[in-house]
Amino acid sequence: MAGDFFLKGITIISIENIKKTFMVKNNQIEVIGNINIQIKKGKFISFVGPSGCGKTTLLNIIAGLESPDSGRVIISSKPSKEMIGKIGYMHQKDGLLPWRNVIDNSVLGLEINGIKRTQAYEIVRPLMKQFGLSEFEEAMPWEISGGMRQRVALLRTVAYEPEVILLDEPFGALDALTREDLQFWLLQLYQKLNQTVIMITHDIEEALILSDKVCVLNDSPCSIVKNIDVPFEKSEKHRNTSNVEFAKLKSELSYAIRE
Amino acid sequence: MINKTHEKYDLINIISLPTLVILSLLIIWQIITLILDIPKWLLPSPITILMEIYNNFSLLIRHSLVTIQEIFFGFIFALILGIALAISIDKSSVVEKSIYPLVIASQTIPIIAITPLLLVWIGYGIFTKIIIVALISFFPIVVNMVDGLRSTDISIEKMAITLGANKFQLLTLIRIPSSLPYLFSGMKIGISISVIGAVIGEWVGASSGLGYLMLQSAPRFQTSLVFASIFFLSIIGISLFTFIQVLEYKLVRWNRFSNY
């Protein structure tokens, strides 16, 4: 118990003074200006911010896919570049391989990490069931709906149980109902595996429902303008969105975004 | 469902319309030769050609088999080399800068011009024709495969990298599969010109094959045998092309849906 408590206190992701500029037609555009944040193991953090403010760029840097101009990202005491392949990253685009069916897409991460296909199937089948995809194992990506595609992408990301999961608008263009279902799945999954999650979203309510901490980002350059610790218990299966305090936090956050 | 019926409709169109056109042309041809009383050696009628095919069937088959062998081995050769070279061009900028321009430049040399040289160096056997077929079909395969490898969706590749894919896994799991539609385009062009390659090879020097048969028959005014050979050549060409197309349908059916 004490050990568990101690683990929870450990900083697993440390984002230190990140800056990034892009050259667009000879103009230097400062996309990210000094972002600094420490994330503890087992926490669920959301970044909310307006479209085009640099959220994906930030996540790419955290994932080690892009290098910052200055500053660094340390994950499990290693530079994030060395953690590529050990971090689960669900990109904004689902990136399903069009030549693979649903189950073969789901096992891609396991396969890349050297697990035999048949064995990988055994690992993902229970998850497929949980994600409501069992009947679509053999379906090709173009035969399933957008929501199912996102579920497959999410499944592929969590299937090899990475310690750290990055989610870039995982429920992007979904209708409210599917979105709610998926949020619920994610919450259950996250509670069970005690992973550290960073999620990007446009949706303040989604951020409040899922996370321990919500960071508000603003535009040009992207930086954290506000961060709020969400006081609700994780075990409340679906957080009560009609709660007074919830509504208060929500308006506080939307005010911060508009500023 | 909609797709299925649509495909069937297409298939009927694909087969029936050209057949109809060809049939009407053959009928017109037959009528003209009858009315104008054109001599057989100048322009045989379709029925005469059909009789010729019937009478010389085993001869035509024997020569066809030789030509088919040349096309088959030459094309396989070009396919293996083409894919290997395309992958190395994609992987290494040294190979790309040093060899790719030569491959492109080599296309300005007419194959028919170097065929006599190949005869001198390699001889009149089947191997010379195999090389000519390979040389001629190699180019579209390489160029298309290189384009295919480069067309890989960057977001898919990044996704695979975050899952931990190494260079080799990126190639086999991502780049090669996504290049397949392009490879098939190259193969379809390649197989069509393979037939030309084989015939050119046989014209310059051979003792068997449909090209040889044509060359033998023409000076003897056995014009209907020339036509029969042409008929067999086109059957071979169409069959090989169709075979590749069926294979393409089986393997890269996803390509038509990948934008969904």
Ligand SMILES: Nc1ncnc2c1ncn2[C@@H]1O[C@H](COP(=O)(O)OP(=O)(O)OP(=O)(O)O)[C@@H](O)[C@H]1O
């Ligand atoms: N490789 C690049 N080269 C040049 N500019 C880039 C590049 N990548 C991103 N940008 C610019 O950086 C800014 C932030 O892009 P980013 O994709 O991170 O935004 P985002 O917050 O994820 O947007 P959205 O919410 O729409 O997904 C944009 O103005 C974009 O044009």
Ligand SMILES: [Mg+2]
């Ligand atoms: Mg984005």
